[in-house]
Structures are given as structure tokens and as C-alpha cells.
Amino acid sequence: MKKISGNKLLVKALREEGVDTIFGYPGACTIDISDELYKQDFTKVILPRQEVALVHEADAYARSTGKTGVCLVTSGPGATNLVTGLATAYYDSVPLVCFTGQVARHLIGNDAFQEVDIVGITRSITKYGVVVKKREDLGRIVKEAFYIARTGRPGPVLIDLPKDVMAELGSPEYPEEVNIRGYKPSTGVHIGQLKRALKMLGKAKRPLFLAGGGVIISGARKEFTALAEQTKVPVVTTVMGRGAIPTDHSLYIGNLGMHGAYASNMAVNECDLLFSIGTRFNDRITGKLHSFAPKAKIVHIDIDTAAISKNVQVDVPIVADAKDAIEKMLEYVEETDTEKWLEQVYAWKEEHPLMMKEKPVMTPQDVIETINRLFDQAIIVTDVGQHQMFTAQFAKITEKKQLIMSGGLGTMGYGLPGAIGAKIGNPDKPVISISGDGGMQMNIQEIATAVLEELPIISCIFNNNNLGMVRQWQKLFYGKRYSMTCLRSGAACRGKCGEVPCPAYTPDFVKLAESYGAKGIRVTKKEEIEPAFLEAMKSEKTPYILEFDIDPEDLVYPMIRPGGTLEDMIMDC
Amino acid sequence: MNGNGMKKRWLSLYVENQDGVLSKISGLFSGKSYNIDSLTVGTTEDPTISRMTIATVSDDETFEQIKKQLNRLVEVIKVIDFTNVFVRMKEIMYIKVKRCTAQDKVECFQIAETFKAKVIDYGKDSLLLEFVQTATKNDAVVKLMKEEFKIIEVVRGGSVGIESISMMER
Numbered sequence: 001m002k003k004i005s006g007n008k009l010l011v012k013a014l015r016e017e018g019v020d021t022i023f024g025y026p027g028a029c030t031i032d033i034s035d036e037l038y039k040q041d042f043t044k045v046i047l048p049r050q051e052v053a054l055v056h057e058a059d060a061y062a063r064s065t066g067k068t069g070v071c072l073v074t075s076g077p078g079a080t081n082l083v084t085g086l087a088t089a090y091y092d093s094v095p096l097v098c099f100t101g102q103v104a105r106h107l108i109g110n111d112a113f114q115e116v117d118i119v120g121i122t123r124s125i126t127k128y129g130v131v132v133k134k135r136e137d138l139g140r141i142v143k144e145a146f147y148i149a150r151t152g153r154p155g156p157v158l159i160d161l162p163k164d165v166m167a168e169l170g171s172p173e174y175p176e177e178v179n180i181r182g183y184k185p186s187t188g189v190h191i192g193q194l195k196r197a198l199k200m201l202g203k204a205k206r207p208l209f210l211a212g213g214g215v216i217i218s219g220a221r222k223e224f225t226a227l228a229e230q231t232k233v234p235v236v237t238t239v240m241g242r243g244a245i246p247t248d249h250s251l252y253i254g255n256l257g258m259h260g261a262y263a264s265n266m267a268v269n270e271c272d273l274l275f276s277i278g279t280r281f282n283d284r285i286t287g288k289l290h291s292f293a294p295k296a297k298i299v300h301i302d303i304d305t306a307a308i309s310k311n312v313q314v315d316v317p318i319v320a321d322a323k324d325a326i327e328k329m330l331e332y333v334e335e336t337d338t339e340k341w342l343e344q345v346y347a348w349k350e351e352h353p354l355m356m357k358e359k360p361v362m363t364p365q366d367v368i369e370t371i372n373r374l375f376d377q378a379i380i381v382t383d384v385g386q387h388q389m390f391t392a393q394f395a396k397i398t399e400k401k402q403l404i405m406s407g408g409l410g411t412m413g414y415g416l417p418g419a420i421g422a423k424i425g426n427p428d429k430p431v432i433s434i435s436g437d438g439g440m441q442m443n444i445q446e447i448a449t450a451v452l453e454e455l456p457i458i459s460c461i462f463n464n465n466n467l468g469m470v471r472q473w474q475k476l477f478y479g480k481r482y483s484m485t486c487l488r489s490g491a492a493c494r495g496k497c498g499e500v501p502c503p504a505y506t507p508d509f510v511k512l513a514e515s516y517g518a519k520g521i522r523v524t525k526k527e528e529i530e531p532a533f534l535e536a537m538k539s540e541k542t543p544y545i546l547e548f549d550i551d552p553e554d555l556v557y558p559m560i561r562p563g564g565t566l567e568d569m570i571m572d573c
Numbered sequence: 574m575n576g577n578g579m580k581k582r583w584l585s586l587y588v589e590n591q592d593g594v595l596s597k598i599s600g601l602f603s604g605k606s607y608n609i610d611s612l613t614v615g616t617t618e619d620p621t622i623s624r625m626t627i628a629t630v631s632d633d634e635t636f637e638q639i640k641k642q643l644n645r646l647v648e649v650i651k652v653i654d655f656t657n658v659f660v661r662m663k664e665i666m667y668i669k670v671k672r673c674t675a676q677d678k679v680e681c682f683q684i685a686e687t688f689k690a691k692v693i694d695y696g697k698d699s700l701l702l703e704f705v706q707t708a709t710k711n712d713a714v715v716k717l718m719k720e721e722f723k724i725i726e727v728v729r730g731g732s733v734g735i736e737s738i739s740m741m742e743r
Contacts, residue, residue: 123597124604128647131592148647182589182650306641309634 001173006138006166010099011036013142013174019043019070021424023058025051027074028114029101029163046424046453049445051078053417055085056443059094060414060421063404064379066219067425068150071098076114079160080121084411086156087125091408092240093217095154097145102131104164119160127155135168139175147178152185153304154217186303189320189328197275197299197316198332204273204297206341207233210256213240213407214278214302220323221399224277225249227326232338234345236264238279239389240407243397253345254354257285259389259556262352262569267345268293269566277301278322281311282408283563291565301325352571354393356554362526364390364462367548370529371432372396374537378430379404379422383415383439386468389556391434413442416459420446423455430458430537437463437487440509447516447543454541458533461545464552465505472555476570513545520545578633581610583655583662584640585734586625589648590616597648598625607631607639611664611708611731622650626662626734628708655734662734666704666711671724673698680721688714708732 004012010033014022021044026034037045048054051073058069069089073079079100089096103112108131119129128148132138145157201207215224225245228235235245236256245252254261256268268274274296279285286292292312300307300314301322308317318325356365368391371380377400382388388405397403404422406414419433440461450457462468471485488502513520519542521532529548536544561568588594595614602609610628617624629639643652655662670681681700685692688710694701704711711729718725 119593120596123593123600133592180647183647304645306638306645308641310638310641313634 001171003169004172005032005169006132006135006161007032007036009138009170009172009174010142010161010166011040012172013139014070015040015042016174017068017146019068021046021061022070022072023048023054023061023421024072025054025074025078027076027078027101029075029103030072030078030099030161032163032166033072033099033101033161044424046449048417048420048449050443051081052084052413053443053446053449055082055096055098056088056411056414056417057421057424057446057449058096058098059085059089059092060381060404060418061425062089062094062096062421063092064402064422065425068095068097068146069421071096073098073100074114075101075103075118076116078114079116079118082118082158083122083125084409086122086158088406088409088411088414089156090125090127092213092406093154094156095149096156097142097149098156098158100158100160102160102162105133105162106164108162119158122158125156126158127153129158129160131160132162132165135165135170138165139171139173143175143178144180148180148183152183153307186305186319187321187324189325190318191328193316193318194320194325194328195332197318198329200273200297200299200316201231201233201275202334202336204271204336206271206344207231207273207275207336207338208267208271208296209233209235210237210268210274210276210279211235211241211244212238212277212279214322215241215244215326216278216402218278218303218321218323220326221245223323223326223330227329227333230330230333231336232342233275233336234267234338234342236260236267238282238285238407239392239405241279242392242395242403243401246398247396248398251342253349255392258287258560258562259393259558260285260560261349261354261393262558262571263345263348265558265560265566265569266348269295270344271296273297273299275299277325278303280304280307283311286312287560288563288565352558356557357572359551361551362523362529362548363554364548364550365394366526367460367462367529368394368434370533374530374533375401375430375432377401378432379419379426381405381415381418381422381431381433383433383435384410384412384469385436385439386464386472386554386556387434387436387462389469390462393556412439415439415443416446416450417443419457419459420450420453420455423450423457424453431455433457433459435459435461436468437461437465437509438467441507444512447513447518447545450543451517455543456536456539456541458536458544458546461509461547462550463505463509463547464550464554466552468552469556471552472559475555476559477561509545509547513543518543518545520547522547522549524549579630581628581630582636583660583732583734584625584627584629584643585653585655586627586643586649587617587651588614588623588625589650590621590623591648594623594648597646598627598643601642601646602629602639605638605642607635611729613731613733615733626732628732653736659737659740660734661737662707662732663705664708664711664732665730666714667728668702668704668714668718669726670700670702670718670722671698671726673700673722677722684714684718684721690714
């Protein structure tokens with residue numbers, strides 16, 4: 001058998017894994033891999049402008065296609081720039097395989113140029129990470145990496161490739177089978193436990209489904225909706241689970257948690273059975289733990305054993321993939337009598353419907369509702385902050401729509417690269433990103449990538465000249481001391497806020513878009529919202545940046561204080 | 574961490590004998606604020622597998638999480654909870670007693686006899702003792718010898734454990 005280099009084997013492996021898109025940024029330690037990629041045509045290589053954004057692009061590509069995202073970056077700073085994106089993917093269970101260049105073996109440990117211990121640095125934010133120390137291990141390790149990334153609870157895997165290992169000649173074989181003795185993801189469902197849970201569901205007077213991101217990841221939206229319909233049990237979701245059931249469905253109450261709907265949080269508070277699927281009971285949804293779902297028995301289905309009883313003590317734990325479990329449940333489940341309970345839920349909804357105050361000037365809700373009206377299919381990607389919560393509250397997510405965001409880590413700067421990754425994976429679907437003016441500026445260089453890749457994404461900026469979510473906390477809990485949150489502050493006004501005129505806002509997003517070769521529209525009035533979208537929707541190759549003037553006093557309500565209880569719910573102020 | 578059943582517990586792990594595994598496991602403990610009381614590691618009859626013995630002080634819930642989190646690691650092949658099984662477990666400990674008087678030396682030999690320790694080295698005014706017994710007994714010895722002697726130097730190996738064949742404990 002003819003021996004081939006590690007570089008050649010890697011490219012062969014990517015082909016065998018069916019990789020059609022690689023997000024890569026080159027460097028000295030990976031130049032030989034770049035060279036091999038030059039000689040093939042099975043996969044596109046996308047060149048983002050920064051590795052931080054590069055991982056987010058691969059991440060959103062993975063979330064929106066169900067495939068594994070692939071990153072290739074160089075050693076040293078190329079590798080360290082992955083850190084935030086890896087953590088983002090890890091917390092939201094996104095399958096990624098990231099290849100990092102590494103200096104040659106004899107230089108490792110010498111503080112060589114562009115050398116870092118990236119496997120060590122990312123140990124706690126990857127599902128698995130390894131340095132390929134021997135050429136003969138390369139094929140097996142790459143095969144295992146793809147397997148580990150996409151099975152069980154998905155997650156990012158990092159493979160560090162020393163340059164000399166990759167140059168070495170060795171076997172051209174890429175293994176077909178994987179056998180990792182320490183990694184056997186759970187398969188199947190424990191029917192006994194499931195029947196026990198269903199018995200409780202049958203007996204419950206006020207049962208409630210709680211759907212998390214796991215329902216979306218396992219691709220069980222249709223099945224979950226059928227389950228809710230068969231049982232007539234109402235549904236609340238986490239922000240990551242939004243869309244598990246169409247948000248206009250009569251059984252859907254809303255999101256729960258810190259910025260959840262009043263009715264959702266009341267339902268969690270009053271239910272006698274909380275049947276949760278694919279959520280880890282993050283503190284943003286539970287608030288103070290001992291007063292979370294105080295009257296309920298809790299059933300918890302999760303693929304990750306360690307997610308069960310981590311934050312909330314569970315009465316019936318079931319380790320299973322959400323889709324497998326839901327499909328099994330559909331075989332055994334019976335309709336429950338929830339008529340009275342639903343009446344109560346609807347009454348709460350009516351008491352405090354989720355909506356912003358009607359104002360003559362444009363509100364975030366106006367923009368999001370325009371999106372709801374104009375798009376019957378779309379992928380909506382958000383950044384992190386107030387606009388994200390507004391989107392999580394108001395975006396209608398029906399069968400043909402998907403909501404993508406950095407839910408667990410809360411990574412600002414995710415929005416624009418996220419939209420790029422989603423659009424690359426879904427060229428036929430409209431892709432809209434929604435960012436604040438803070439998050440947008442964290443990865444704004446990616447407009448160049450969007451322009452060059454000819455991606456007609458619609459990138460919305462909710463510009464309130466502020467880091468709005470932190471400002472909101474300052475307004476509500478810190479006596480309006482707006483420290484470090486005004487994006488117009490600078491030398492001219494330091495220590496003299498309110499006494500001297502505010503410096504002008506920078507940048508001019510419209511001009512900036514144009515300078516990149518994208519199109520920009522500034523929207524200042526309600527009636528301009530729809531025309532702006534209509535124009536952007538016509539674009540075939542050009543990205544559109546839509547900037548909306550948003551009042552910084554538009555706050556996200558309701559709100560439960562961090563670590564608070566339902567009694568602390570702030571409805572408005 | 575509500576203090577429920579806070580106590581010392583033992584785990585035995587089969588792990589891949591690879592670079593970085595020790596750091597992955599100790600990193601999991603430090604990253605998640607779990608306590609490590611002691612950790613030992615060494616290879617087994619299979620050179621690709623190492624075995625670790627870990628002692629941790631934790632409550633019931635945290636201990637459950639520790640086991641689950643360890644099980645999640647790709648490099649961890651098997652986790653055995655030693656809490657409710659019969660095990661043989663010993664720790665090696667050296668104690669050097671310095672600036673001994675003649676009387677001190679006599680006492681050292683008495684201690685050695687009582688605790689089945691060995692005096693393995695001897696100098697003009699110092700003695701070196703070797704203890705192989707449970708970590709709890711070693712704790713007791715350290716406490717005792719600190720009270721009895723002016724200057725002692727202690728090195729402990731951490732416990733290693735294995736399941737018993739018969740119904741014998743420790």
C-alpha cells in the first residue's frame with residue numbers, strides 16, 4: 001500500500017465523513033493542510049475574517065443543518081481564538097470537530113513561536129480533546145472525533161495536529177469502525193421508567209411539559225407536538241427549546257424563567273407534574289431552586305446522565321435521546337383530562353399577556369412582529385442581550401422556522417457569524433440575524449465574509465446606543481448608575497455625563513455596510529420597518545444590514561431577579 | 574452543596590493510560606469545585622490502562638454528580654464507588670523524626686511496634702519510619718507524632734485500593 005502524508009489522510013478523512021464545508025483560517029502550522037485542500041473539490045473552504053467568528057459560523061452551520069461543523073485553524077493565536085466559540089458550542093451541545101495546527105513535536109514545550117497547549121486550555125470546554133502524537137493514530141483519532149462530536153449529547157471535539165506528524169508518511173487507511181471503551185453513549189429507553197412517568201402523567205391534575213434545547217437537537221419537534229396534542233398537556237419551553245411546539249399552538253404557553261411569560265412561570269409554580277425533556281434546569285430558568293416548581297413531581301428525560309438531578313432533584317429520571325423517548329411515549333400515552341387546568345392557564349395568559357407597551361415610536365416588538373408576518377420560513381439567529389430576549393419572547397417559531405442563539409454561554413458577537421453559518425448551510429432559506437449594537441460590533445468584520453460568499457442574509461441591529469441588558473439591571477437594581485454601558489461615552493464626557501453633549505454615535509452602520517459592499521438601511525419609524533424588509537428580501541446575493549433605532553428605555557419584561565422567586569416578578573415599571 | 578451526608582468517600586477509576594488524563598480528571602475536580610482529598614494513579618497489568626484511587630469529601634448529591642461527570646469523560650473507562658463494597662486499601666507514609674534524643678528514639682521504636690511500622694533508616698539524631706496502613710490510621714499517627722516530637726517530616730503516598738476477594742474490609 002502506498003504511504004501518504006498525514007495531511008493527505010486528513011483530507012481523505014474529511015471526504016469520507018461527508019464534510020461539504022470547512023471553516024478555516026490558515027497559518028504556518030496548517031499551510032500543508034491548506035495545500036491539500038487546494039487540490040480537492042468535495043468541500044467548500046470558507047475563509048472568515050477572524051477565528052472567533054469562524055467557530056460561531058461552524059456552530060450555526062451545525063445547528064441549522066444537523067451536520068457536524070468543521071473548523072481548521074493554525075496553532076497559537078489561531079487556536080486560542082477558538083476558546084469562546086468552543087465554550088459556546090459546548091454549553092449548547094453543538095457537534096463540532098476543530099482541527100488546530102501545532103508546532104512540530106520536538107518544539108512542543110519549548111515556548112516555540114505560535115505554540116500553545118490548546119488541548120490543555122480547552123479541556124473543560126470540549127467534549128474531548130487530544131494531541132495526535134503519532135502518525136499511525138491520526139486516522140483512528142479523526143474517526144473517533146467525528147463519532148464523539150455527534151453522538152450522545154453532542155459537543156465540540158478538538159484535535160491538535162503537530163506539523164511533523166502531519167508531514168510524516170504512513171498508512172492511507174481511514175478506519176470505518178469506531179470502538180472507544182470509555183465512551184458508550186446511551187441508546188434506547190428504559191421502558192419501565194418511562195411507563196412509571198406516564199402513569200404519573202395520567203394521574204396528574206395539572207401536568208406541564210417543559211421542553212428544552214434537547215428536543216430541538218434530537219429533531220423531535222414534530223413528535224413532541226404530537227405528544228402534547230395526544231395528551232392535551234400544555235407546554236412551556238426554555239429559550240433553547242422555543243419552537244419545540246409551534247409557538248402559535250393553543251397548548252403552548254411561552255418561555256419560562258427570568259424573562260419568561262407570566263403564564264409560563266405561574267404554570268410552573270402551580271403544576272403538580274413537571275414533565276421535562278432535554279433541559280439542564282439552568283439557573284436562568286429555575287431562579288431560586290427551592291421555590292422552583294414547589295408543588296410538582298418532576299420527570300426528567302435527558303441524554304446526559306450528568307444533567308439529571310444536577311440542579312433540581314428529580315423524581316423520575318430517564319436517560320434517553322429526546323426523540324427516542326418521545327416516540328416510545330407516543331406508543332403508550334393516553335389523553336389526560338386537562339380541561340380545567342388549561343382554563344386556568346388561559347386565564348393567566350389573559351391576565352398578563354406577553355406584550356410591550358404600545359408606543360408611537362418603533363419598539364423591538366414591532367420589528368419582530370414584522371418578521372413574523374413577512375416570513376413563513378426562516379432561520380432567526382440572535383446575539384445576546386435585550387434583543388435576544390425580545391426575540392425569544394415575540395418571535396413566532398412555527399414548523400418551518402428555527403431560532404438559534406447562544407443560550408448557555410451567552411456569547412455576544414454570535415449573531416452575525418451565526419447568520420453566515422446558517423445561510424451557508426441553508427442557501428434556500430431566508431436567514432435573519434438580530435443583534436444589539438454591542439454584539440454587532442464584536443464580530444462586525446464578518447460582513448466581509450457575507451459579502452464575498454454572496455449571502456443575502458438580513459442582519460438586523462437593534463441600536464439603542466447602549467449595552468442594554470446590563471443597563472436594564474443598572475436601571476432596576478443599581479440606582480440608574482449607568483457605568484460602562486453607554487456606547488457613546490468617551491473622553492469628551494468622562495465624569496461629566498449629562499453636563500456636556502453626548503459624543504456622536506459611531507460607527508455609521510449604513511456607511512459601514514456600504515464600505516464592505518453590503519447594503520445598509522436605517523429605520524427610524526414604525527412605517528419604515530416593512531419596506532426595509534421587503535427590499536432586503538429581494539436581495540439575491542447581497543447581505544443587508546438593517547439598523548433600527550430603539551429606545552434604550554424599552555426594557556425586557558417580565559423579569560425575575562437573578563436568584564429570585566415568582567414573588568419578585570417585575571411586570572413593568 | 575447543602576452539607577447533606579458530608580463525608581469522606583472513595584472512588585476507583587479505570588482510565589486510559591494517556592497524556593493529559595490526570596490533568597483532565599484533576600481539572601474536572603478543580604473546575605467544578607469538587608474536593609480531592611487524595612489521588613493516586615499507576616498503571617495496571619494492561620499497560621494501556623491506569624487505575625486511580627480518589628478520596629473526596631462531599632455530600633450525597635455532589636458525590637453522585639462527581640461519579641456522573643467522571644463517567645462522562647471519554648478517557649474514563651469505568652468508575653467504581655468504594656463506599657459500599659469490601660475493599661483492601663492502604664497508604665504508604667514516611668515520617669522522619671529529627672533532633673531526637675535517646676529517649677525519643679526509644680519511643681519511636683515503641684510506636685513502630687504498636688503500629689506495625691518499620692524503622693528503615695537511622696542517624697545520629699534522627700530516625701525514618703515507614704507506615705503501610707489505612708489513611709485514617711496514618712492521620713492518627715501524624716497527630717500523635719506531632720505531639721510527641723519537636724520536628725517531624727511527613728510524606729504520604731495517598732491511598733490505593735482494590736476490591737476484596739473475601740468479605741474483608743480495609
